[in-house]
Amino acid sequence: MKLPFIIIVDDDEQVLRAIQRDVRKKYHKDYRVVATDSANEALELIKEIKLQNETVALFISDQRMPEMEGVIFLEKTKEIYPDAKLVLLTAYSDIDVAIKAINDIKLNFYLLKPWNPPEEKLYPPIDDLLDEWQAHFKPDHEGIRIIGFQWSPKSHNLKEFLSGILIPYLWMDIENNSQAAKYLASAVVSHEQLPLVVLKDGTWMSDPTLPKLAQSLGLQQSANQKMYDVLIIGGGPAGLAASVYGSCEGLKTILIEKSNPGGQASSSARIENYLGFPTGLSGADLSRRAIAQTLRFGTEIITPKTVKKIRIQDGYKITEMTDGSEIHSKSVIIATGIEYTKLGIHGLDKFTGAGVYYGSAAVEAHACKDEIIYIVGGGNSACQAAMYMCKFAKEVNILIRRDSIKKTAANYLAQSIIQTPNIIVHPHTEITSVEGDRELERITLKNSTTGEEKTVPAKALFIYIGAKPGTLWLNGTILKDEKGFIITGNELLKEKTFNTFWKLDRKPLLPETSVPGIFASGDVRSTALTGISSAVGEGAMAIRFVRKYLEET
Ligand SMILES: Cc1cc2nc3c(=O)[nH]c(=O)nc-3n(C[C@H](O)[C@H](O)[C@H](O)COP(=O)(O)OP(=O)(O)OC[C@H]3O[C@@H](n4cnc5c(N)ncnc54)[C@H](O)[C@@H]3O)c2cc1C
Numbered sequence: 001m002k003l004p005f006i007i008i009v010d011d012d013e014q015v016l017r018a019i020q021r022d023v024r025k026k027y028h029k030d031y032r033v034v035a036t037d038s039a040n041e042a043l044e045l046i047k048e049i050k051l052q053n054e055t056v057a058l059f060i061s062d063q064r065m066p067e068m069e070g071v072i073f074l075e076k077t078k079e080i081y082p083d084a085k086l087v088l089l090t091a092y093s094d095i096d097v098a099i100k101a102i103n104d105i106k107l108n109f110y111l112l113k114p115w116n117p118p119e120e121k122l123y124p125p126i127d128d129l130l131d132e133w134q135a136h137f138k139p140d141h142e143g144i145r146i147i148g149f150q151w152s153p154k155s156h157n158l159k160e161f162l163s164g165i166l167i168p169y170l171w172m173d174i175e176n177n178s179q180a181a182k183y184l185a186s187a188v189v190s191h192e193q194l195p196l197v198v199l200k201d202g203t204w205m206s207d208p209t210l211p212k213l214a215q216s217l218g219l220q221q222s223a224n225q226k227m228y229d230v231l232i233i234g235g236g237p238a239g240l241a242a243s244v245y246g247s248c249e250g251l252k253t254i255l256i257e258k259s260n261p262g263g264q265a266s267s268s269a270r271i272e273n274y275l276g277f278p279t280g281l282s283g284a285d286l287s288r289r290a291i292a293q294t295l296r297f298g299t300e301i302i303t304p305k306t307v308k309k310i311r312i313q314d315g316y317k318i319t320e321m322t323d324g325s326e327i328h329s330k331s332v333i334i335a336t337g338i339e340y341t342k343l344g345i346h347g348l349d350k351f352t353g354a355g356v357y358y359g360s361a362a363v364e365a366h367a368c369k370d371e372i373i374y375i376v377g378g379g380n381s382a383c384q385a386a387m388y389m390c391k392f393a394k395e396v397n398i399l400i401r402r403d404s405i406k407k408t409a410a411n412y413l414a415q416s417i418i419q420t421p422n423i424i425v426h427p428h429t430e431i432t433s434v435e436g437d438r439e440l441e442r443i444t445l446k447n448s449t450t451g452e453e454k455t456v457p458a459k460a461l462f463i464y465i466g467a468k469p470g471t472l473w474l475n476g477t478i479l480k481d482e483k484g485f486i487i488t489g490n491e492l493l494k495e496k497t498f499n500t501f502w503k504l505d506r507k508p509l510l511p512e513t514s515v516p517g518i519f520a521s522g523d524v525r526s527t528a529l530t531g532i533s534s535a536v537g538e539g540a541m542a543i544r545f546v547r548k549y550l551e552e553t
Helices: 013-027 039-051 070-080 092-104 123-136 153-164 180-187 210-216 237-248 263-267 283-297 361-368 380-389 411-419 532-552
Strands: 005-009 032-036 056-062 085-090 109-112 144-148 169-173 196-198 204-206 227-233 253-256 300-302 307-313 316-321 326-334 356-358 372-376 395-399 423-426 429-436 440-447 453-457 460-463 518-520
Touching: 005 013, 005 039, 005 070, 013 032, 013 056, 013 123, 032 039, 039 056, 039 070, 056 070, 056 123, 070 085, 070 092, 085 092, 085 123, 092 109, 109 123, 123 283, 144 153, 144 180, 153 169, 153 210, 153 283, 169 180, 180 196, 180 204, 204 210, 227 237, 227 316, 227 532, 237 253, 237 263, 237 283, 237 532, 253 326, 263 283, 263 532, 283 300, 326 532, 361 380, 361 460, 372 380, 380 395, 380 411, 380 460, 395 429, 440 460, 518 532
Parallel strands: 005 032, 005 056, 056 085, 085 109, 144 169, 227 253, 227 326, 253 300, 326 518, 356 460, 372 395, 372 460, 395 423
Antiparallel strands: 144 196, 196 204, 307 316, 316 326, 429 440, 440 453
């Protein structure tokens, strides 16, 4: 495959030469760097590149140019290459324009002139943008293929797992992709044996389990060490943060995740409130960055493995997995978050993954192109999903029990929803029944104020109606509140039974559970403030207390 382009536009010849020189120096091996002093000429060139079926990864444009302003040029490029990253070259006096462009055209970065030394001011942000672009770029075909029925739950599970662990794949719908049949024929696989996964080297697996797929992809499946300083259960923001800080501080750290690292956050279409990302970032991007960071520090990540029990032996913790394997550690951090609440409608379960989804808008978005879809719930997650899906679907319908989303969603989201023409909010509306053959086809809606019912075609239903902790497996080991959240620190002192389970002279540490050396952080912790930043903060903080605990043992 040919290298992607980086296109630079600046009417000031001296600046153009300087930026072209610096960009070429670092990126010429992986990108074709093209520079021009004319915005119009650049637009013509881009159209030609598009005709040749080639790709542009990054546009860099000066703001002040006689033919057209940089912001206008970059906006025009979005019509041709919507996924390319945009950088505006600005003078200090144009910062206001640049900041406005972050909102208006989703500018990715503004670079102040001069950018010397480039090692400090130019390369780090460009590296970051190109990494992000590469992570989403799907080359024409190389790599893994999944062949199956679009609305099959099994296909959905495989797609969700691979996208969650950031492994690119090519999805081939057996009913709509003429090439797909060819793979079935060479693997001698029937429709009943789908989905079929074809790996890079041509080997294939029919209907693989996630552990089998993970093994074939070379993902770590067992612990390398006999004893770890800290074992983290759950790879959401809290667990990932704990793993980064644990490994970074020199602790032998292992993280166990039952599906893919990233947790709830990875299904977030756009996180707008995470510090340091003024243009927002997707949950997948946040997870990708965190996984790369923690692996770099030496964390071992084992996925997919579900923890089913923790035993204590001479103060050491033995964590048991559902497949029978065990890992020994001196301390444990439970960061298992919360699980989506299921919508209790008769017959709905059979469509889960076949038109009905819990928090997986991003994975199925392209399959909903030009379709009419429904979202249940009016909270931030539901509204984020709607804002994401409206770019693909013809019509996005949000069903809420209350009269307005203003009471349940953040103001900026509620405003965006109101201003988006293809999103319709249906107040006082519930689903009473669902129908379909192999996949979801129709839903019946009821207006609770008027009592009116109507049955409408629905290709997909995304459900975001809250969540609860999945901590049943901890019964009998660790103290939880009446809703199943883990009680920690001073809250334990309030328990009448405190003296029966706590035998140490010291009080429980802030994130410590009723068992010394087992900590809880993130959404699973009773009284925790939910949200990504809080989970990250709690994960990082837990490591401080793990160290304290390790010092005393
Ligand atoms: C769609 C969506 C959008 C959101 N958007 C935002 C936003 O924009 N801003 C914001 O601040 N917050 C947002 N949130 C909330 C935020 O994502 C959560 O508060 C945060 O992810 C909590 O992190 P956590 O690490 O505590 O738990 P989780 O993210 O729930 O992660 C827990 C992990 O533990 C794993 N696990 C569970 N049980 C086991 C087990 N037995 N063995 C092994 N692994 C296990 C799970 O698979 C999961 O990966 C959003 C949530 C959703 C669902």
